[in-house]
Amino acid sequence: MPDKKNIIFCITGAGQFLEDACKFIKKLSEQGKYEITIAFSSAGYEVLCMYGLEKIKNYAGSVILEKDQGKSAPFCGRLSKKDYDFVVVAPATANTVSKIACGIADTLVTNIVAQAGKTNTPVFILPTDAEKFQETEIPASIDNKKCESCEYLKNCPCVEVCPNNAIFLTEKKKLRINLMLCNACRKCIFACNYGAVSFGKIVEIQCRDLDIENAGKLEKIEGITVIENLEEIKIS
The missing domain is CATH 3.30.70.20 (Alpha-Beta Plaits)
Known part of the structure; x- marks a missing residue:
């Protein structure tokens, strides 16, 4: 049996696309071909609980919480050893996207993305604020x-x-x-x-032009692929 693909799936603090992300993780896990590590930003785990989606942890081989990683995020050292085949950030909040777009790596998720870039590990990012008007479900x-x-x-x-x-x-x-x-x-x-x-009430939100611009900047960063939905990720 071929070795499983190792994936880091990063979840940041947004309700937008959160349920989609959980369904995608579950689908990959059930295929039996992937070893999934879920990395939660501090806000990401809080929002996960607000939506009652904590059970997604059961589909991960390991779970990394930002609160356990201190300021140095030592987990990211595993990327230096090229332990992972690719990284997914979904949902990626406007805050996380702006930091990545500016080359800032001061959180667990932004450090993961930065380290992936240094090891030629492909990164797929699903930004929450990529279009002017969007509908989202609130808790x-x-x-x-x-x-x-x-x-x-x-x-x-x-x-x-x-x-x-x-x-x-x-x-x-x-x-x-x-x-x-x-x-x-x-x-x-x-x-x-x-x-x-x-x-789960559906509300319409209006994204800031600044955040939309930052999402566009990601496409110019080597190694990063910006996606509109998770099904765009093609895994061989």
């Missing part, structure tokens, strides 16, 4: 206008049912969700009789 949110009719607001069932105490009532009698505590269990959605809580 759990509350429409407080729908809460105005709720007679149970002081003892809101959404608050009571949350296992992580992520939902709270402000002094101004507005319900809020602390997304740092939310694990997307969706129990609050089923507890609310007024449809005030939603998950």
